[in-house]
Amino acid sequence: MITDYKRYFENIPDCPKCGQQLSCCEAPPIHVGDGLGWGSEVLYICLNDDCPIFVNGWKQIAERYGHNSSYRHMQIPGSREKNVMMVGSEDAFKGSVIRLDVVEAQNVRFQKEKAALAALDSAVENQDLASVLLLVLDEAAGIDGRKKAISLLTAINDLACIDPIRNHRFRDTSLETECNLAIAQILKANYKKECPYCSELVKLQAKICMHCQKELG
Numbered sequence: 001m002i003t004d005y006k007r008y009f010e011n012i013p014d015c016p017k018c019g020q021q022l023s024c025c026e027a028p029p030i031h032v033g034d035g036l037g038w039g040s041e042v043l044y045i046c047l048n049d050d051c052p053i054f055v056n057g058w059k060q061i062a063e064r065y066g067h068n069s070s071y072r073h074m075q076i077p078g079s080r081e082k083n084v085m086m087v088g089s090e091d092a093f094k095g096s097v098i099r100l101d102v103v104e105a106q107n108v109r110f111q112k113e114k115a116a117l118a119a120l121d122s123a124v125e126n127q128d129l130a131s132v133l134l135l136v137l138d139e140a141a142g143i144d145g146r147k148k149a150i151s152l153l154t155a156i157n158d159l160a161c162i163d164p165i166r167n168h169r170f171r172d173t174s175l176e177t178e179c180n181l182a183i184a185q186i187l188k189a190n191y192k193k194e195c196p197y198c199s200e201l202v203k204l205q206a207k208i209c210m211h212c213q214k215e216l217g
């Protein structure tokens, strides 16, 4: 899913029309002209709004074709061929600029998810709460892996899972519900309850919270 983007950032050419460095953009899925793929997941495009071919393109296209578009200079990585992309607005392609730091961060996250998934099968016998929690709390991780991780919480039976889960905001509330059920079971198995006033764990039979001194019902 994430391929090696780094090489695209090594020799980004400058725009021959304005001299500004081209931007690395995600290639649109289909070559609009002939229905073929670009042969590249990345295109170098000049997104300088003062670039002469962009500035002059509006008038040229209006005169020639009668519609409201302009051109951006474009090159396919690894090819010397100079091209243009027709764009219908100033913002076209600005949302598909690839930032290397973002891609690398995604890559690191993805590798961690992969390692945690691989660790799940033996997470209970290894008491590997770290791998389980990594998936439970990673909003970008796949839903199946997260559900599987949550299903292991009770068997791992580690009270240390409670705080990080309580402090996490789940985008998917069904996952949160499953976590709450698991936490309830873990508390019960460890003869603990959460103080309703300060959220600290106290003994199941405690009448007064040892952390906030409030009376417990």
Ligand SMILES: [Zn+2]
Residues within 6 Å of the ligand: 015, 016, 017, 018, 019, 020, 046, 047, 048, 051, 052, 073
């Ligand atoms: Zn340019």
Ligand SMILES: [Zn+2]
Residues within 6 Å of the ligand: 195, 196, 197, 198, 199, 200, 209, 210, 211, 212, 213, 214
């Ligand atoms: Zn308390």
